[in-house]
Amino acid sequence: MKKITTRARRSIKVINKTSEMQKISKKIRRRNISIGFVPTMGALHKGHISLIDIARKHSQFVVVSIFVNPTQFGPKEDFSNYPRTFNKDLDCLFEKKVDIVFAPTINEIYPEEYGTYIDIPDFSNKLCGKSRPTHFKGVCTIVAKLFNIVSPDIAVFGEKDAQQVIILKKMVKDLNFPVKIITGKIIREPSGLAMSSRNKYLTDKQKQNASIIYKTLKETEKKINNGERNIQNLKKFIRNGLLTKMDHPATAENELKIDYIEIINKDNLQQPKTLKGECLIAIAVWCGKTRLIDNITVNFNH
Numbered sequence: 405m406k407k408i409t410t411r412a413r414r415s416i417k418v419i420n421k422t423s424e425m426q427k428i429s430k431k432i433r434r435r436n437i438s439i440g441f442v443p444t445m446g447a448l449h450k451g452h453i454s455l456i457d458i459a460r461k462h463s464q465f466v467v468v469s470i471f472v473n474p475t476q477f478g479p480k481e482d483f484s485n486y487p488r489t490f491n492k493d494l495d496c497l498f499e500k501k502v503d504i505v506f507a508p509t510i511n512e513i514y515p516e517e518y519g520t521y522i523d524i525p526d527f528s529n530k531l532c533g534k535s536r537p538t539h540f541k542g543v544c545t546i547v548a549k550l551f552n553i554v555s556p557d558i559a560v561f562g563e564k565d566a567q568q569v570i571i572l573k574k575m576v577k578d579l580n581f582p583v584k585i586i587t588g589k590i591i592r593e594p595s596g597l598a599m600s601s602r603n604k605y606l607t608d609k610q611k612q613n614a615s616i617i618y619k620t621l622k623e624t625e626k627k628i629n630n631g632e633r634n635i636q637n638l639k640k641f642i643r644n645g646l647l648t649k650m651d652h653p654a655t656a657e658n659e660l661k662i663d664y665i666e667i668i669n670k671d672n673l674q675q676p677k678t679l680k681g682e683c684l685i686a687i688a689v690w691c692g693k694t695r696l697i698d699n700i701t702v703n704f705n706h
């Protein structure tokens with residue numbers, strides 16, 4: 405990446421105030437210019453960049469938010485340690501010619517008297533919601549607020565967070581948000597590991613072991629294409645792949661611990677009775693103290 409001077413960094417427009425962001429969005433929309441929005445928690449990587457490229461393709465004015473949202477972290481989770489690389493993020497957004505960075509303070513988003521939350525219990529209590537019971541309530545609430553502040557025509561989310569996409573599409577439909585949700589493919593390291601800000605927590609050995617997640621998903625896809633249709637067999641195959649095929653021996657630090665392995669219908673996040681059509685295979689594992697997620701969509705009609 406080119407070295408960027410502080411002056412260049414300063415020339416990207418960063419808005420901290422909700423009221424100011426709303427004023428700008430209103431002005432842009434009045435001029436019939438379409439707004440594309442990419443919400444992030446910062447510590448940007450190529451996954452985020454790919455979403456910005458999609459937003460650019462579908463809209464004329466691109467807003468990226470950087471906000472580490474406290475309400476989507478559980479009380480024992482990593483909110484205070486979450487990677488924060490604001491200046492580096494700005495350099496990267498400057499290079500991508502993003503029009504506005506919205507980076508509010510916590511108090512700007514959740515003032516003391518704050519009290520409204522959005523929850524979709526039937527969707528939020530499954531998969532990631534089992535071990536992170538308040539996570540999606542925090543996600544829905546912040547995304548709804550950001551939509552009201554940024555007023556985007558389109559918003560782009562990554563397929564890595566498949567459950568998040570399903571939940572947000574439902575929220576948009578249920579609450580009539582005038583926003584089109586567009587999704588971006590999962591961007592991966594050369595090893596296959598899905599990119600994630602939290603990968604910064606991993607040691608090299610942990611990263612190598614975690615690359616078994618995607619390899620196992622691809623092996624599972626092969627098994628399905630060869631005719632396997634039994635859910636329990638498939639889950640057993642995945643479990644076995646994750647637990648026994650890592651590059652490095654499973655020491656306390658390097659082992660993978662399975663949070664969940666699910667094969668589900670994308671419409672309702674339920675496990676189907678018989679496997680047909682498109683399904684999502686979603687995985688969450690602990691690698692040391694870091695929780696990683698990944699998924700693929702498979703077609704059982706082949």
Ligand SMILES: Nc1ncnc2c1ncn2[C@@H]1O[C@H](COP(=O)(O)OP(=O)(O)OP(=O)(O)O)[C@@H](O)[C@H]1O
Binds near residue numbers: 443444454455589598
């Ligand atoms: N590897 C990836 N490929 C495509 N999109 C991604 C990828 N990783 C994250 N995203 C998307 O980027 C957006 C912002 O996510 P976020 O800032 O939480 O990053 P993250 O890498 O998922 O961080 P974390 O691992 O801490 O959750 C989300 O829509 C998310 O789905």
Ligand SMILES: [Mg+2]
Binds near residue numbers: 565
């Ligand atoms: Mg994330």
